[in-house]
Amino acid sequence: MSITESDVKERPACTTTSLSNYRWSDPPDENKWADCVHCGMCLESCPTYELTGQEQHSPRGRVHLIKSVAEGKLQVNEQFMDPVFACLDCRACTTACPADVDVGGLIEEARGQIRQAMPLTGYKKAVSKLFLESLFPHQQRMNALGRLLKFYQKSGMQKVVRKSGLLKVMPDHLADMERILPDIKEPVRKKYKGEKVINAKGETKHEVALLTGCVMDVMFSDINEATINVLTRNGNDVVIPETQTCCGALHVHAGEREMGRNLAKQNIEAFKDAEKIIVNAAGCGCMMKEYAELFREEPEWQAKAQDFSAKVEDISKYLHDTGYEKPQAEMKTRITYHDACHLAHGQGVREEPRNLLLDIPGVKMVHMPDAERCCGSAGIYNLTNPEMAGEVLKSKMKNVPEEVEMISMGNPGCMLQMAMGVQKYGRNQKVVHTVQLLDWAYQKEDELRGERDGIKRSQNK
């Protein structure tokens, strides 16, 4: 049997039907996929396409599938879920796309439909419930977790566990994570509780509100502390609104849009008096700039969300725009910079943090190839899709230059993941947040000045 040309049927051109299989509210937005002409310019930007070579795991493939459900060609089922949830939500495709297709928005909307069609079960449900519902939105519980981790570290239990081989019975990716637990310090929300304003050092030029974040304040309160130091040093009064909560990014990435909406509303209220909202976690900043997206069916909240989002700014961009004092002390270190996806692709902030680092005397910047490539952290992706996240991390670590002492970035999720990479691949870089370096430089400058003044005083005597 051979095929002749006359066997080739002329297929009717593609047509759309109204038989959408999205049966819940807040479905993927037709206008978003209408921009996609299937050109394929996104393919190489996508880490999951790079690893699998499969187009259902590529941005345009995912958009095509999401559109196909609306056209009634596909059901919202397990097979559809796989490509939609395997997306890292890294937004590299939105940078690559010539037509500015909002792939990230479509993915999140599709996930919302999937979660409503097929609620989670088993291990994934447990992880999701524990983190998203029971932990992140609750400051008290996050603090309690922090105390527990601190106890775990300080009591010597961490050493015992590490020695005993207990880690070997944990799933590999969780054991990897345990190894890189940062030292737990006091959360800034607790430290500054009751203080209405943390005053600027010297003359007040601006007043800003700080999002302390859920994970950030427990795992990385020293970064929050550094952020406050840097802000006050540069003439900013800092307010930490009491009623603020988790930004909801992880919930929205996971398709739990209703939870995301509730958190968004709480934050919109909490920050309603702020003129500027400073964020030091790229993932949170990106989410908060996109709150309006959650309220497509609630115009009143959508308008509030737009006003809110206009005030949100990443710390590095804020410092860049409003000016900052250039540190005087020399930091003599070689560093490289990793672009957090939600900073570079999500907020278009690329040069500002680099310039900030380069303004520190003695800092030598070594270029990281593919610096804008996702590290695999992607919210809690490394917990839910450990295999893919591990592969993505592996290719990221290959690009970390050997000769650097530090890797700087602007997102806590990336910091944990990169620290895991450093540990796993036997590297020795310190993983730092951009504002930490600036803060250290200021501190060093103050110390030196203190010493100088001390010497002067003793000379004067």
Next chain:
Amino acid sequence: MALKEVKTNDKHIRNLANIVGGARSILYHKEDLLAYDCDGFTIHKHLPKAVVFPKDTQEVSKLVKYCSDNHLPFLARGAGTGLSGGAIPVNGEVIISLVRMKRLLHVDFENRRAMVEPGFVNLKLTNSISDKGYYYAPDPSSQYCCTIGGNVAENAGGAHCLKYGVTTNHILGLEVVLPNGKIIEIGKNGIPDSPGYDLLGLITGSEGTLGIVTKITVRILKNPEAKQTVLAYFDNVSDGSRAVSDIISAGIVPAALEMMDKTAIEAVEAAAFPVGHPRDIEALLLIEVDGISAGINEQISQILHVCENRNVREVKVAKDESERARWWANRKTGFGAMGAISPDYLVQDGVIPRSRLPEVLSRINKISEESGLRIANIFHAGDGNLHPLVLFDARIPGQTEKALAAGSACLQVCADVGGTITGEHGVGIEKREEMRFVFTDEEIKAQTDIREVFNPDNLLNAGKLFPSPGRCAEIKKEMKEAAL
């Protein structure tokens, strides 16, 4: 993502999966296959039977042999960025995806050649050798993601082909799996001009109908010593197109000479890589000259002079590499940018003698008016390779057919003025019927006879490149009449 078993009653799927090593290397669920129902040409869609991901030539050969022995239609696919539908499985083919065969096998700087696997992305070759001062010349606009295997199939061109030639001018050797599964090597050792028939020339541009290329030896070039880029804005299209002819007549061979019209400018400025072109100009030219440093400035001043003679509104030379890169990103993402102003587009690929540019552009304009569809023009003006982009909305009944008819009419104009129907995108399924504009039945038969030799059962990528005998021409005619 987890490793799954292949669970199906279809024995062919199970057997194909065994050849490529299991579930990770085969797709057969409808949900996954849908991502493969078209390529960069989205007007026709058809589901494949399966998609398989071989890792080496041996696996490709086994897959091909299996398909051939079992009379399963099959085709090869790279990144699927082709614009004429060459990788669309119109017969429910088994798609042999070559994207996992993406290694750079060997670079021989001394003899200026490199060997790659077919899934290796075009731009990655240049990126891999640029630190040594070399590059790979053919630069289709999709070079960020298209594969060299696909470039060979389509004999892809690009902005810089005016001076450097298209893909076929850069291919030194190929390893090919024939439709019966046998493996042959042509252009042995990458020495050009082997005795015997020019099989390299035949395979390159055969649109995946003669065999599946599994290794490619390409020519690499030393980076030009100097490079300058000019951007010129014109208040009318004919001044712009006359400037094109004048530049070539002045004896300059630019590395690239690109043109965009007003509608195209509207799209790129509304999209992701705007450079701030004025919106009220009718045409812009992007001109690049390269070569040894001596003489570059002279060429640039000649070009500026020509533009001024043709009433240019504004003309400027790129200040630095970053400005040059921005201009090119704006141009090279032009097709995708259409998404910003239209839900769908169809791009044509006619070639005409340069001197006929003003006339052809005004006739295309007329087609646009008659069909009621906007047509944007982004094209390689220097070699007369037009890309009219017909903008339409597939959701509106009848628009797709209208767009197809308008595209076809554009090609008729190209053929009428002594040109041809495709410069670099290939015929695929899109321009099968239009082959009749430029070839007689005998000429087409001479070509299908050659295909018979390689692909006697026509299992490999059937229904591409050549018109269907008789019947389809009538359907096309009816369609055109219905639309206009």
